[in-house]
Amino acid sequence: MKTLEQLELNGKKAIIRVDFNVPLNDDQKVTDTTRILAAKPTIDAVLQAGGSCILMSHLGRPKGITPALSLKHIVATVSELLGKDVIFASDCIGEDAKAKAAALKAGEVLLLENLRFHSEETQGDTNFAKALANLADVYINDAFGTAHRAHASTTIIAENFEENKAVGKLLQQEIEAIDKVLKTGEKPVLAILGGSKVSSKITIIENILDKVDHLIIGGGMAYTFVKAQGGEVGNSICEDDYLDYTLELLEKAKAKNVQIHLPVDVVATTEFSNESARKTININEIPSGWEGLDAGPTSLENFKKVVLQAKTILWNGPLGVFEFSNFANGTITLGTFIEESTANGAFSLVGGGDSVAAVKQFGFAEKVSYVSTGGGAMLESLEGKTLPGIAALNT
Ligand code: AMP
Numbered sequence: 001m002k003t004l005e006q007l008e009l010n011g012k013k014a015i016i017r018v019d020f021n022v023p024l025n026d027d028q029k030v031t032d033t034t035r036i037l038a039a040k041p042t043i044d045a046v047l048q049a050g051g052s053c054i055l056m057s058h059l060g061r062p063k064g065i066t067p068a069l070s071l072k073h074i075v076a077t078v079s080e081l082l083g084k085d086v087i088f089a090s091d092c093i094g095e096d097a098k099a100k101a102a103a104l105k106a107g108e109v110l111l112l113e114n115l116r117f118h119s120e121e122t123q124g125d126t127n128f129a130k131a132l133a134n135l136a137d138v139y140i141n142d143a144f145g146t147a148h149r150a151h152a153s154t155t156i157i158a159e160n161f162e163e164n165k166a167v168g169k170l171l172q173q174e175i176e177a178i179d180k181v182l183k184t185g186e187k188p189v190l191a192i193l194g195g196s197k198v199s200s201k202i203t204i205i206e207n208i209l210d211k212v213d214h215l216i217i218g219g220g221m222a223y224t225f226v227k228a229q230g231g232e233v234g235n236s237i238c239e240d241d242y243l244d245y246t247l248e249l250l251e252k253a254k255a256k257n258v259q260i261h262l263p264v265d266v267v268a269t270t271e272f273s274n275e276s277a278r279k280t281i282n283i284n285e286i287p288s289g290w291e292g293l294d295a296g297p298t299s300l301e302n303f304k305k306v307v308l309q310a311k312t313i314l315w316n317g318p319l320g321v322f323e324f325s326n327f328a329n330g331t332i333t334l335g336t337f338i339e340e341s342t343a344n345g346a347f348s349l350v351g352g353g354d355s356v357a358a359v360k361q362f363g364f365a366e367k368v369s370y371v372s373t374g375g376g377a378m379l380e381s382l383e384g385k386t387l388p389g390i391a392a393l394n395t
Contacts, residue, residue, distance in 0.1 A: 001166070001167050001390070001393045001394050002163075002165065002166040002167070002393070003166055003167060003172060004042065004045050004046070004049075004140065004166050004167070004168065004169060004172075006166060007138055007140070007164065007165075007166045008138075008164075009046055009049035009050060009051035009138065010049060010050035010051065010106075011050055011051070011106060012050075012051045012052075012136075012137040012138050012164075013051065013052050013054060013101060013104055013135070013136040013137050013138070014046045014051050014052070014053055014054065014136060014137070014138045014139070014140050015054040015056060015132060015133070015135055015136035015138070015139050015140070015157075016039075016042060016043065016046070016053055016054065016055055016056070016139075016140045016141075016142055016168060017056055017057070017139075017140070017141045017142065017143045017146070017153045017154055017157075017389075018035075018039040018042075018043075018055050018056070018057050018142050018143055018168075019035050019038075019039070019057060019142075019143040019144070019145040019146060019373065019374075020035060020036060020039070020055070020057035020059065020071065020074060020078070021035065021057065021058055021059050021060065021145065022034075022035050022036060022059070022074060024059075024068075024073055024074075028068065028073040029073070029077075030073075030074055030077040033077060033081060034373075035145075035373065036074070036077065036078055036081050037081060038170050038373055039055075039142055039168070039170060040081060040082065041169045041170070042140060042142045042168035042169045042170060043055070043082060043109065044082075045169065046140070047106075047107055047109070050106050050107075051106060051138075052104045052105060052106050052107065052108045052109070052110070053108075053109045053110070054101055054104065054110045054112065054135055054136050055078075055086075055109065055110065055111045055112065056092055056111075056112045056115055056132065056153050057071065057112075057114070057115065057143070058114060058115045058116040058121065058146070058153075059071055059074075059114045059116070060114075060116070061116065062114060062116050062117055063119075064117065064119075065117045066114075066117070069114055069116075069117075070113060070114060071088070071111055071112070071113055071114050072088055072090075072113070074111075075088050075111060078109075078111060082109060084107075084108075084109060086109045086110070086111050087100055087104070087108065087109065087110045087111070088110075088111050088113075089101070089110060089111070089112050089113060090113055091112075091113050091117070092112035092113050092114070092115050092117070092118065092132065093118070093128065093131040093132060093135075097112055097113075097135060098134075098135065101135040101136065112132075115132075115151075115152070115153050120152055121151050121152045121153060122149070122151050122152075123152070124150050124151055124152050124155065124156045125152055125156070126152075126156055126159070128152045129152040129153070129156040129157040129159070129160065130157075130160055132152065132153060132157055133157050133160035133161065134160075137164060138161060138164040138165065138166070139157055139158060139160070139161040139164065139165040139166075140165070140166050140167070140168045141154065141158070141165075141167060141168060141171055141389055141390075141392075141393060142167075142168025142169065142170045142171050143168075143170075143171065143389070144170060144171050144174040144372070144373050144374040144377050144378075145373055145374040145375070145376075145377055146374075146377070146389065147171065147174075147374065147377045147387040147388070147389030147390055148374075148376050148377040148380045148381075148385070148387045148388065148389070149388065149389070150388040150389075154388070154389040154392075155388040155389050155391075155392040156392075158392035158393060158395070159392070159395075165393055166393065167390070167393055170373065171389075171390070173370070174372060174373065174374065174377075174378075174381075175390065177349050177351075177369070177370040177372065178349070178351075178378075178381045178382070180312065180347050180349070181211070181312055181313075181314045181347070181349050182207075182208070182211050182381075182382070182384075183211075185211070185311070185312030185347065186311040186312050186347070187213055187311060187312070188213040188214055188309060188310050188311060188312075189211060189212045189213050189214070189310070189311070189312040189313075189314075190212060190213065190214040190215070190216065190306060190307065190310035190312065190313050190314070191208050191211075191212045191214070191215050191216070191313075191314040191315075191316070192215075192216040192218065192303075192307075192313070192314065192315045192316070192317075192319075192334065193205065193215065193216070193217055193218070193219075193221065193316055193317050194217075194218040194219030194220075194221065194316070194317030194318045194319045194320075194331075194355070195219050195220065195221060195316070195317030195318060195353070195354060195355075196219065196220040196221070196237060197220065197221060197237075197239060198221045198224045198225075198239055198242050198245070198246060199239055199241075199242055201221065201316075201317070202245070203383040203384075204316070204379065204382045204383050205249060206249075206252075207382065207383050207384035208314070208382065209249075209252055209253055209256050209258050210256065212258055212314075213257075213258065213259065214258070214259045214260075214261065214306050214310065215253065215258055215259070215260050215261070216261045216262075216303055216306060216307075217260060217261070217262055218262075218263055218295055218299075218303075218317070218318075218319040218320075218330070218334075219317050219318055219319050219320060220236070220237040221317070222262050222263050222283070222292075223236040223237055223238040223283075223292065224238050224239045224240075224242050224243065224246050225246045225249075225250070225260075225262055226262065226283050226284060227240075227243060228242075228243040228244070228246040228247050228250075229247070229250075230284075231283060231284035231285070231286075232284060232285055232286055232287070233283070233286050233292070234268065234286030234287050234288050234289065234290040234291055234292075235286075235288065235289060235290060235291040236266075236268075236286055236290075236291040236292045237291070259306075261302060261303060261306055262283070263283050263292075263295045263296065263299035263319075264282065264283055264296070264298050264299050264302065265280055265281065265282055265283055265295075265296030265297065265298045265299050266280070266281060266283050266286065266292030266293075266294065266295060266296050266299070267279070267280050267292065267293060267294040267295070267296055267320070267326075267327060267329070267330075268280075268281050268286055268290040268291060268292045268293065269290065269291060269293055269327075270289055270290055270291075272291065272293070272321075273324070274324035274325060274326050274327070275326070278326060280296045280297065281296075283296075283299075293320050293321045293324065293327040294319065294320030294321065294327040294328070294329055294330045294331075295319045295320055295329075295330030295333075295334075296330075299330070300330060300333050300334070300337075303334060303337065304337050307334070307337040307338055307340075307341050308337065308340060308341050308344070310341060310346055311345070311346050311347070312346060312347050312348075313338055313341060313342075313346055313347070313348040313349070314348075314349050314351070314382070315334075315338060315348065315349070315350045315351075315355050315359075315368075316350075316351055316352040316353075316355055316378075316379075316382065317352070317353075317354060317355050318330075318331040318354050318355055318358050319331045319334050322354075322358050322361075322362075328362075331358050331362070332362050335358070335359060335362055335364040335367075338350075338364070338367075338368055339364055339367040339368065342367060342368055342369055343367075346369075347369045347370075348368040348369045348370070349368070349369060349370045349371075349372065350364075350368050350370070350371045350372065351371070351372030351374075351378035351379075351382070352372065352375055352378040352379045352382065353375045353379070356371055356372065356375070359371055377389075
């Protein structure tokens with residue numbers, strides 16, 4: 001796979017798949033610029049190398065042309081963040097796009113209309129991909145968030161650029177961060193898996209058991225493991241269909257010398273609400289009518305030791321219902337442990353859905369080594385899958 005630096009960009013038009021699927025408010029103004037800023041290093045590098053950029057992205061999940069999801073709403077913000085006027089094509093293929101791409105000069109940036117206004121995008125249509133490819137000389141994929149989709153702009157388009165394709169800087173960072181954990185991580189390697197269900201994380205657990213030395217299992221997932229081993233979990237979230245399976249996982253972990261750490265105490269409540277009564281109890285003795293919504297203090301002390309001695313840390317999934325302030329302590333405290341371990345030299349990667357939301361909400365994003373920009377793409381990477389968008393750059 002080529003990096004940007006290995007591509008000839010001088011005088012070339014680069015079509016770049018970015019992830020500008022940004023949130024808009026009711027006035028169609030961008031409310032979070034993270035994704036645009038994340039693509040900026042790649043865009044700047046192309047411009048500095050003497051090229052021009054044709055940016056393409058999806059926004060939302062439109063069925064056909066949907067004015068509220070037009071990328072024209074983000075042109076002003078992208079222009080401001082890039083420090084230059086961005087040209088806009090009112091369709092991603094067709095006459096307007098062709099004319100504007102043909103007229104594009106070195107140093108200029110063209111943004112194409114929402115790719116998903118054409119159903120061919122998500123269908124991975126080869127003709128649609130070719131029409132996009134014909135606008136440019138080189139192809140760069142910098143959209144990790146959609147790299148797990150075999151869509152026209154993320155995967156199929158690459159067929160049209162034999163040697164002239166490369167990984168963008170953001171996508172490259174994501175790949176390197178995952179490799180640092182799963183392939184080249186300094187030992188001890190620790191994975192922390194939380195969130196609600198075991199069933200949604202099975203493939204991840206199976207894959208990472210071969211890569212880690214320690215595995216902390218927290219959040220709602222933990223109760224299935226506790227019940228399987230004979231504990232009373234009361235009304236806590238628990239997947240009874242997976243009891244045998246969790247026992248198998250524990251056996252597998254033992255055989256692979258992976259130390260599993262489960263919570264020993266929990267903050268339990270009588271109703272799934274922030275305001276209901278709370279008490280800290282042993283995780284094996286949760287009375288009927290009570291459910292555990294957060295990790296307790298002894299669990300956190302135990303986890304602290306494991307986190308502080310780890311040299312490589314992967315965190316996916318909260319330790320409790322962090323959306324309720326009264327049950328966010330476990331997730332926040334775990335964040336402080338990871339922050340401390342990172343300051344001591346560990347590499348820490350936070351990825352996949354709700355843990356990313358939690359680290360942002362509680363201010364840890366700058367204090368860990370890397371926060372992934374892709375939810376589903378990160379989860380599939382942790383499952384050990386080769387993402388089609390990345391594979392397409394190799395061929
Ligand atoms: P996931 O999408 O599987 O990573 O799960 C994230 C969700 O798990 C968050 O919305 C949390 O509120 C939820 N969660 C974490 N711990 C618990 C728990 N003990 N009981 C119920 N839900 C939980």
